[in-house]
Amino acid sequence: MADAPVRTGEAPRQPAEQPSLKRVMGPSLLLLFVVGDILGTGVYALTGQVAAEVGGAAWLPFLVAFIVAILTAFSYLELVTKYPQAAGAALYTHKAFGVHFVTFIVAFTVMCSGITSASTASRAFASNLSEAFDVELSTGVGITGVALLFILLVAAVNFRGVGESVKANVVLTCVELSGLLIIIMIGLWAIGGGEADMSRVTEFDTQGQGVFGAVTAATALAFFAMVGFEDSVNMAEECKDPVRIFPKVMLTGLIITGVIYVLVAISSVALVPVDQLGEGDTPLLQVVEAGAPGFPLKIFAFITMFAVANSALINMLMASRLVYGMSRERVLPGPLGRVHPGRRTPWVAIIFTTLLAVGLITFVGEVPALGGTTALLLLAVFSVVNVAVLVLRRQPVEHKHFRTPTVIPIIGAITCAYLATPWTGRDSEQYRIAGILLAIGVVLWFVTWMVNRRLHRSQGDMDDPENLGVGGPVN
Numbered sequence: 177m178a179d180a181p182v183r184t185g186e187a188p189r190q191p192a193e194q195p196s197l198k199r200v201m202g203p204s205l206l207l208l209f210v211v212g213d214i215l216g217t218g219v220y221a222l223t224g225q226v227a228a229e230v231g232g233a234a235w236l237p238f239l240v241a242f243i244v245a246i247l248t249a250f251s252y253l254e255l256v257t258k259y260p261q262a263a264g265a266a267l268y269t270h271k272a273f274g275v276h277f278v279t280f281i282v283a284f285t286v287m288c289s290g291i292t293s294a295s296t297a298s299r300a301f302a303s304n305l306s307e308a309f310d311v312e313l314s315t316g317v318g319i320t321g322v323a324l325l326f327i328l329l330v331a332a333v334n335f336r337g338v339g340e341s342v343k344a345n346v347v348l349t350c351v352e353l354s355g356l357l358i359i360i361m362i363g364l365w366a367i368g369g370g371e372a373d374m375s376r377v378t379e380f381d382t383q384g385q386g387v388f389g390a391v392t393a394a395t396a397l398a399f400f401a402m403v404g405f406e407d408s409v410n411m412a413e414e415c416k417d418p419v420r421i422f423p424k425v426m427l428t429g430l431i432i433t434g435v436i437y438v439l440v441a442i443s444s445v446a447l448v449p450v451d452q453l454g455e456g457d458t459p460l461l462q463v464v465e466a467g468a469p470g471f472p473l474k475i476f477a478f479i480t481m482f483a484v485a486n487s488a489l490i491n492m493l494m495a496s497r498l499v500y501g502m503s504r505e506r507v508l509p510g511p512l513g514r515v516h517p518g519r520r521t522p523w524v525a526i527i528f529t530t531l532l533a534v535g536l537i538t539f540v541g542e543v544p545a546l547g548g549t550t551a552l553l554l555l556a557v558f559s560v561v562n563v564a565v566l567v568l569r570r571q572p573v574e575h576k577h578f579r580t581p582t583v584i585p586i587i588g589a590i591t592c593a594y595l596a597t598p599w600t601g602r603d604s605e606q607y608r609i610a611g612i613l614l615a616i617g618v619v620l621w622f623v624t625w626m627v628n629r630r631l632h633r634s635q636g637d638m639d640d641p642e643n644l645g646v647g648g649p650v651n
Contacts, residue, residue: 235437293488372447499512
């Protein structure tokens with residue numbers, strides 16, 4: 177999905193005299209940006225897995241995930257209009273708590289979520305390639321091999337350097353949106369022609385764990401499809417009058433994507449039996465094949481592959497630039513901040529983040545585990561952001577800004593924290609993956625701290641978290 181332009185910079189701390197970013201985005205472009213950030217790998221790859229958790233009422237977890245996301249969006253809206261700067265969760269955490277290690281953990285968690293999201297997209301890309309183009313990848317080893325080749329290709333593109341623009345983001349959003357609209361139109365056509373089984377839409381198959389438990393577990397997974405909206409705050413400095421337009425535009429974008437997801441889920445379960453939909457990583461290809469046998473499957477597969485490929489690229493761009501930024505702030509080892517003299521890209525950070533992605537694809541593999549880990553990491557960050565809103569109420573600013581009702585960030589913090597707990601039935605493997613990734617970050621931070629201490633250098637203050645180039649994962 178589209179993401180904010182990546183800013184690397186040549187120095188970790190920009191002088192105060194630097195000119196401000198050009199404000200070029202009005203409401204329409206910002207709306208397309210928000211929608212484009214959210215749409216993508218989540219719904220393309222995980223609709224079947226959500227249905228496998230809850231049954232035919234697969235639309236309900238997407239609806240609940242939308243509600244949880246919109247609660248947190250209100251918190252982001254207060255913060256982005258209060259501090260219209262391009263740094264996101266790390267900036268808000270630093271302003272609220274002022275603890276450098278906590279700021280680092282939040283930033284590193286965001287980085288890890290980008291890598292797990294890119295790994296999810298890589299697996300989805302390989303599965304769609306296998307299904308749509310009759311490539312014999314019958315074993316898990318074959319899917320893993322293609323996914324690894326794909327992530328290495330992403331690394332090569334990342335190393336070469338990618339220049340993005342708002343216009344390119346608009347084009348990518350339209351392509352990705354077209355695939356989901358095709359699913360909805362096929363569903364409506366089949367329903368109108370009496371070829372769909374609408375009775376499945378209200379059926380629950382909870383596998384003995386109760387409706388609440390099944391919906392909660394499915395929501396914890398479906399939340400992956402809602403991530404991305406928070407990344408739009410990084411465009412605050414490039415928007416015309418962000419304090420005025422951001423609230424309406426972000427909420428509108430969330431509503432649009434929420435409606436699309438619910439309609440896609442309804443179309444999917446009405447056309448394909450739940451037990452079949454939950455098999456494999458290409459649920460929407462099955463929907464197209466069942467609802468419109470004459471539709472060129474390769475065209476839809478190309479759209480799907482394009483959507484998830486772009487997600488992987490943007491997430492790996494974000495992750496490598498974030499590692500680069502943390503290195504330049506002296507909270508990660510200095511070599512991670514090295515820039516290639518010819519390509520002017522952070523080549524060591526690219527290698528580091530690619531190796532993490534390779535490890536995830538090789539040793540984790542399954543799309544639900546990777547997508548669920550992305551949601552887990554982001555839910556933890558969202559919990560912190562919701563609390564930060566309340567803490568920062570004690571630090572008023574001079575200009576007017578959006579203010580969310582106090583009860584909303586409280587509910588948002590509770591719901592996000594709850595969805596991140598094992599009580600939701602979340603697979604313990606997701607905690608192991610997240611724990612290993614964060615442990616790597618803590619070890620690197622400690623090593624950096626020891627080196628800085630020995631060399632009598634100050635540990636990175638993160639006085640200006642904007643230098644991290646922080647962005648969130650996109651779908």
